[in-house]
Amino acid sequence: MRPLQINPEGAMAFGVSFSHTYMEVGLINLAGELVDSVRQNYAEARPEVIAASARDAISLLEETNSVDPDRVLGVGFAVPGDFSPEHPFLIAHPYFPHLRDANLHAIFSESMPYPVFIENDCNSAALGERVVGFGKQYTNFISVFVCHGIGGGVILDSDLYRGVHGNAGGIHAFFPMHQARPSGHDFFDVMAREGHPIRDFNDLEVTGALELSGVRPWLSRAGAQLLEALSVVARLFDPEAIIIGGRLPPSFLDEIRAAVDTKSFCASSAAAKPAVHASGLGPKAGVVGAGALVIYARFLDSRSATRSDNLINGRRQS
Numbered sequence: 001m002r003p004l005q006i007n008p009e010g011a012m013a014f015g016v017s018f019s020h021t022y023m024e025v026g027l028i029n030l031a032g033e034l035v036d037s038v039r040q041n042y043a044e045a046r047p048e049v050i051a052a053s054a055r056d057a058i059s060l061l062e063e064t065n066s067v068d069p070d071r072v073l074g075v076g077f078a079v080p081g082d083f084s085p086e087h088p089f090l091i092a093h094p095y096f097p098h099l100r101d102a103n104l105h106a107i108f109s110e111s112m113p114y115p116v117f118i119e120n121d122c123n124s125a126a127l128g129e130r131v132v133g134f135g136k137q138y139t140n141f142i143s144v145f146v147c148h149g150i151g152g153g154v155i156l157d158s159d160l161y162r163g164v165h166g167n168a169g170g171i172h173a174f175f176p177m178h179q180a181r182p183s184g185h186d187f188f189d190v191m192a193r194e195g196h197p198i199r200d201f202n203d204l205e206v207t208g209a210l211e212l213s214g215v216r217p218w219l220s221r222a223g224a225q226l227l228e229a230l231s232v233v234a235r236l237f238d239p240e241a242i243i244i245g246g247r248l249p250p251s252f253l254d255e256i257r258a259a260v261d262t263k264s265f266c267a268s269s270a271a272a273k274p275a276v277h278a279s280g281l282g283p284k285a286g287v288v289g290a291g292a293l294v295i296y297a298r299f300l301d302s303r304s305a306t307r308s309d310n311l312i313n314g315r316r317q318s
Helices: 047-064 104-111 121-132 184-193 215-237 250-260 284-300
Strands: 012-018 022-029 034-041 072-079 081-083 090-092 116-120 141-146 150-156 159-161 241-246 275-278
Touching: 012 047, 012 121, 012 284, 022 047, 022 284, 034 047, 034 284, 047 072, 047 104, 072 104, 072 121, 072 284, 081 116, 104 116, 116 121, 116 284, 121 141, 121 150, 121 159, 121 241, 121 284, 141 215, 150 215, 184 215, 215 241, 215 250, 241 250, 250 275
Parallel strands: 012 072, 072 116, 141 241, 241 275
Antiparallel strands: 012 022, 022 034, 081 090, 141 150, 150 159
């Protein structure tokens, strides 16, 4: 038997992960590796603006990396929100009001020269972890994604488990909206009360951000909240690992992981605990996962052969 190896340059994909004031667009090779990426800023996250910014970034990456269009499999978009079975299919996070009444797949496809694939940002991050993150060493894990909200992705037997409507992993349900939550939205509110008006996550990409007043107490509280919720999730799914990621800087994720991975985690049972990691991909998990989504949909999704249990762009296919 002769060993086979994938040629990473055999095919490429683009991944798009966006916040409410900026986006990151990455070029992903067939091995799921991030070849290159660019960041685009914009004033408002409207669908048409997102589409145009993504197209400009893709053109730049094509030129910079001499991309052969015939080798491009498609463009994956990681979108913030849950899916609905009815039009307009996306229940967007409140930070993205202009996405709620838009057919994103149609708008994005109109601007793209390649096929478009859409997944929620939590599932995209889970795919990123599976392809090139800590998830490479596990077949069953839970990915936590601290973004504008708080969500998760579930990998079971090396497959992304989406659930009936594409919303599996919704750990936000543990944290009512009217209460303090381990979410980016909540973090921004706390920072504003502390006198630090953080406009978006990229404002935290500065030296000393971890030492701003209010940051460590918020991270400690968020970790304690997640400890309780993830103890339940760990017993429900019995995963090998839980990977804590999101748009927060890696140092912030390390603090949350430390607050979760204590003697109190899963202490109600003598059963084995899952390993707990802070994502090594950090904020890059979204853009890597968005590109990996294309590769996954084209080659790796075990349900794609029958389509009987497959969700594409937030909708179940008949």
